[in-house]
Amino acid sequence: MPSKELASPLGETKVPLLSRNEEEEEEQDLTRKVWIESKKLWHIVGPAIFSRIASYMMLVITQSFAGHLGDLELAAISIANNVVVGFDFGLLLGMASALETLCGQAYGAKQYYMLGVYMQRSWIVLFICCIFLLPIYLFATPVLRLLGQPEDLAVLSGQVSMWMIPLHFAFAFQFPLNRFLQSQLKTAAIAWVSLFALLVHIFVSWLFVFKFQFGVIGTAATLNFSWWALTVGLFCYTVYGGCPLTWNGFSMEAFSGLWEFVKLSAASGVMLCLENWYYRILILMTGNLPNAEIAVDALSICMTINGLEMMIPLAFFAATGVRVANELGAGNGKGAKFATIVSVVTSSIIGLFFWMLIMIFHDKFGYIFSTSKPVLDEVSKLSLLLAFTILLNSVQPVLSGVAVGSGWQSYVAYINLGCYYMIGVPLGFLMGWYFDQGVMGIWAGMIFGGTATQTLILCLITLRCDWDKEAEKAKLHITKWSDRKQQQLS
Structure with missing residues (x-):
């Protein structure tokens, strides 16, 4: 409500001075709020950029090693990564994003116990989804033939895809772990473990391709090692003291309310898949x-x-x-x-x-x-x-x-x-x-x-x-x- 002093000349002379001081205070307050929020934002954004680039570089390194084997091997790895793995990567990543809603809101409400239960529910749902998606890997060769790929490329891509099945199941556990930690701002741990997995990938790629000369199959298998190293690293951090508030061990409660969880996960998966x-x-x-x-x-x-x-x-x-x-x-x-x-x-x-x-x-x-x-x-x-x-x-x-x-x-x-x-x-x-x-x-x-x-x-x-x-x-x-x-x- 406007002050009665506004009606008097004295009030009119006072208002601009008071307003100016209030505006300065509001500007300082806004600047401080922006600074605090930006720090919270970049606490997540910085490590997230690094971990995503590290994961992206694993694929780039794999294709680089395959390129030294020959054009057919490079093409097979590219198709396996971009078509076969790329299809279920987007779906599983989207389904795991349901945890960003559930874990994020539960953490804000200080319902810490439920974060671990939500993650276990996500593991169950994504693991079952991986089983249903297995035919994508098992029948990659005939599908690629139908899409018009040359016979030799379709056959080799199918073989490569078969060797990437462990990578496929790693997604079901790594994506929920990532969202679980991210929701409680444990982003530095994600970045360090991502760096460790990248170093493992570089070493294993050199070992399998140049030292043991396992060829294109060895090149494909390197992704299994690096992604499971990432998964195990995040799991060990979570279980062995990294999340004392939110991880209280395995619980049978994870098996309750699965249908509602499936519906939310499916909506998240479809949303991101359509974009991907x-x-x-x-x-x-x-x-x-x-x-x-x-x-x-x-x-x-x-x-x-x-x-x-x-x-x-x-x-x-x-x-x-x-x-x-x-x-x-x-x-x-x-x-x-x-x-x-x-x-x-x-x-x-x-x-x-x-x-x-x-x-x-x-x-x-x-x-x-x-x-x-x-x-x-x-x-x-x-x-x-x-x-x-x-x-x-x-x-x-x-x-x-x-x-x-x-x-x-x-x-x-x-x-x-x-x-x-x-x-x-x-x-x-x-x-x-x-x-x-x-x-x-x-x-x-x-x-x-x-x-x-x-x-x-x-x-x-x-x-x-x-x-x-x-x-x-x-x-x-x-x-x-x-x-x-x-x-x-x-």
Whole structure:
């Protein structure tokens, strides 16, 4: 309510001075809040970027060792990694992201005991899912034949895929462990164990390929060692004193409420899968263009740059999910809103920086990968679309992180399906073939039709969100999922 002093001249002279002091205090208070929130955010983002790059480098190193064996071996490893492993990687990673909602909110509500139970439920669900996904590995050769791959490549890729089955089951345990630790801000442990796994991978790759000369099968087997080293490392840290509040041993409670857990995990899996497969479709559509060799080479270079840069937004995706879930679980709706704003602004600034780099060096960065003049010219043409893809991807994953932290996975799955596959893919097809714009048309249609529309919708949902109401929902959610006996004891 306005003060009565406003009606007097004395009051009018006092108000500006008081307002100025209050504005200065508010500015200082806002600066302090931003600084505190940024520290919390980067406490997760920094190690997350490092651990994601370490995991990415394992695949790069494997392909590099395979490349020294021959073109067929390199192609087999690439198909096994990108097609066979890539398919279930996205699904299992998405399903494990349900823990970001459950563990994040439970940690914020100080229901520490339930974090360990949630992780064990996730292990059970993902392990069963791995069993159902086994035919992807067992019948990789006939599937690749149906997709039109040459006989020798289909057979060798199938053999490689069979040797990657232990890696497949490692995902079921490593992804939940990662989310479990991440939700309670144990990110430094994840980074150190990731470094250890990367060193193990380098050593085992040298040992199997150069020392023992096990060939392409040995190259594929190295991923099993490194990913299981990562899994065992995280498990040992968790069990042997790293998480005294949240790990109380194995519990039979993990087998209760599995169906509800499956539904939430499935929604998370579908949500991230639809995003993960979208740009794979872009490469597939480009490969079907007439005389597509140069276009595919140029697009692959751009996608490699985009893939490396995406480690940063994906780290913000994880960090935003944790911060929003923690604040909502603590009943602090305003804190969740503020965490969202800081994360979106920070990621957008980083995106603008990389957008400027691509725009400035649009005709230079292609030299990292190729010296072919036609390919370099095509990369220069595509650089504008690459720049805007990076810019959009600096916002979209953060908003997806908000969705995960808030438990909106099922809604976002429908949004992704509509934007990506009912708008983006058809528009890309029309621009590429009907309007004869080639790879530029396909990519532009999929970016501005699918990604931009999805980002806009998520922005509107986030802006219109009633955060206090979401905090109340989180409280009800925690009550629903928590163990009643444990609640009574507390």
